Amino acid sequence: MSLSLAAARDLVARANRMIANEGVLDAFGHVSTRHPSDPSRYLMSRSRAPELVQPEDIHEFTLDSQIVKPIKERLYGERVIHGEIYRARPEVMAVCHHHAPSILPFCISGMKLEPVYHLGATIGAAAPFWDARDDFGNTNLIVAKPEEGASLARALGKNWIVLMRRHGATVAGRSLEELTFRTIYIARNAAVQIQAHGLGHVSPLNAEERRLAGDYNLQPGPVARAWEYWSVRLDKAEGRARTGRRSVAASARKLAAKRR
């Protein structure tokens, strides 16, 4: 059932570019995936903007966030975010750390992020906050040391997103496709929550609705549908989708086939 290593590298590179293409990642942030056959390793790009990440940029890391085969290029400074979450949460297969424009206002104001429509229910039971100040005092806010990563992983707990005060968010998923869905739709949910707040009243999903709607939307069908959409949009943005209906449809079919 597991992907080949080559397919996993291709997929995690594509997830980086897809999430960037939807405006959630910019020059910074990163997406990783657990190694498809060795759960004690994860795959992540060398240091470069997610929108530019190609399969050949993807390297293997241990759960201590050490690169398996050293390279001369720079690595991401915040690798421990990924390593410590993979260590703490065996079921997590993919992690995204980002500074999305719609999520940051929550990280700055301390306002509670809540699922306000069904697609935002992928937040899960709660979106806890983590503040580097609590355990480490005044820092550069970068999560670079193993103990910082471990502290963040504890704050995440059994949830799927943790909001980092004055910094951004870290999101987890049981697959790259689920992670991509959750990352993008939580960002969309945040944007509409801000607008609803401006209208004076926010009426979120209740606990049962968020559980039911979260389960529904994370089924293979909805997740694959969204993945195909963002994937074709990426192809268009990268100039790979040609004109005319035939080629777009063909490209979509090819993508769908790859994922099977």
Added chain:
Amino acid sequence: MSLSLAAARDLVARANRMIANEGVLDAFGHVSTRHPSDPSRYLMSRSRAPELVQPEDIHEFTLDSQIVKPIKERLYGERVIHGEIYRARPEVMAVCHHHAPSILPFCISGMKLEPVYHLGATIGAAAPFWDARDDFGNTNLIVAKPEEGASLARALGKNWIVLMRRHGATVAGRSLEELTFRTIYIARNAAVQIQAHGLGHVSPLNAEERRLAGDYNLQPGPVARAWEYWSVRLDKAEGRARTGRRSVAASARKLAAKRR
């Protein structure tokens, strides 16, 4: 007067892509049209993001929302939204269900959506709310059962849009062109209503103005003008509009001719 089936499939596929290209639909939502010669059937895509829908994706459904010729691909889970509205409203020829970013804040806050400029008068007399909780308690918010679709259709009543709490909106029209116009301009109206609310005071059209302006804007002239615009923009986005004035004009003429 009625379109051929092939032309109707082409048109409903195009309406999906046009509304998506204007930012109202994303990975989710769907546009359908009543069958051009059999009012007991409607035409809708198999399950895929509206921006990707091609004529060959369009299938026939009964008003019970059963597919006429079963296929192996997934179908939309919320087909009953369409089937129940076509059943309840014989004059409705097209339906769009969406989660537009400018509409959701109303669905979340409960703020009344009102026509605040003449093009928003296509809302009609009222934009009622529907809450799945009222009839069905806590659900995943998906309108998948016939009784849920029927409940939503009752909330729509004789209106042209119904706002679904914590979910999105469903819009109806007497043609695909009218539906497209209403869907996009209500989303635009919602966005400016939110901004006007932020300035402290919203002064909407009164009842007579909304009736007069709604009637004016839904005449064939304005509707065709907007359709041409969104259609050429779609062609550009899909790489079909070539450079230079001649080809753009030619493409527009061809589209106009198709619609006659």
Added chain:
Amino acid sequence: MSLSLAAARDLVARANRMIANEGVLDAFGHVSTRHPSDPSRYLMSRSRAPELVQPEDIHEFTLDSQIVKPIKERLYGERVIHGEIYRARPEVMAVCHHHAPSILPFCISGMKLEPVYHLGATIGAAAPFWDARDDFGNTNLIVAKPEEGASLARALGKNWIVLMRRHGATVAGRSLEELTFRTIYIARNAAVQIQAHGLGHVSPLNAEERRLAGDYNLQPGPVARAWEYWSVRLDKAEGRARTGRRSVAASARKLAAKRR
């Protein structure tokens, strides 16, 4: 000094597309220019979305807003906005009517639009409101009758923009280039005024600053610089600007030469 008729048609078509390409015009709205050699006539497109307007769509109209050589295609319903302003204001050489998303919140809320940065000083001394209700009671809000156009022109008075309640704005200029500059920068000014309002305090230019900054920015230099920018952006959007520095520069030079 005056343009040839062919050059004027080309220029007014391009101004339509440029202002649309900057997001100020959408499916509706229109840009006209006074006839370059006959001040009793003006040039405007037949009815189509401004982004699509080509030189061959431009026709001549009398100041009564009658077309000089009748055509079979539809004409804009609100031609009298243009005709009545050209009649009332001999120095006005170009007019734009639009429903820009940043301007509408002022038209809806009644909030006073003010120059809040130097480029917004092109508003001029004041941005008066006009409400169709005052002279005509409840209407469809469309300015289609000569007396409606004349009422609007009176509300404009000696100013350069008039805000139409629940409808949009009409802007005037002493040339197409000046009109384009004023139209776009007033829309930008409105957007930042809304954001500044959200921060709790708006401190606009005072009367002398707005006069001095308005005069400075409407000099030929700044106006030509902005026109070149929007023009090259239009060329890119229409696929006419090729890759590489040489061709973009060449295209810009050609545009600059045309305008001399």
Added chain:
Amino acid sequence: MSLSLAAARDLVARANRMIANEGVLDAFGHVSTRHPSDPSRYLMSRSRAPELVQPEDIHEFTLDSQIVKPIKERLYGERVIHGEIYRARPEVMAVCHHHAPSILPFCISGMKLEPVYHLGATIGAAAPFWDARDDFGNTNLIVAKPEEGASLARALGKNWIVLMRRHGATVAGRSLEELTFRTIYIARNAAVQIQAHGLGHVSPLNAEERRLAGDYNLQPGPVARAWEYWSVRLDKAEGRARTGRRSVAASARKLAAKRR
């Protein structure tokens, strides 16, 4: 270590286009760099929109803001902003003056701009205000006279950004890459500060965090990563990035090599 003059012209032209491509500069504003081998001169474009600036548009200016080899084209009216800052601050190697939509609301409202996430810490210790009215009374707001430039440079002091009331901002850097990073991320920081303000509470970095995070992000690694990202995005926008992974990666490598 210093760049050749040709490379510096290329780089400053590219920085103009990159910052414009990210939406911070529009028809107005400008980016300059100090001459790579003669600290008493700086390099800046003749008067044209930053998005259009090519290496051949770049000319040499003295610190009095006089062009070294006169040309017949127009020059920017606000050259003294650059000249006076280079004179007052020997370590400054690059300057950008702009009117970014997210920065203007601070210039209009007088709201304090603060680093609200780590990437905004590039603001530095403070973002002081300057008001032309204080020293010069009512003006056209244009900083065109040497004494106006000198007054602005005094307000900037030892900081890296100065907010100009009812006008825009001027940003300084120790290299073009640092300037580009600071300019874009301060604009992003401003946008999320506005949104956080709308949620009711802004909790900025404290003094030690802003110093530590500012130092971290302005290291060569993060700055080069962001530069590569904006540079490849510019290439895409200008039609120079071809389809497929190979060419994008090649183009990125070439850019990285150029900067070494």
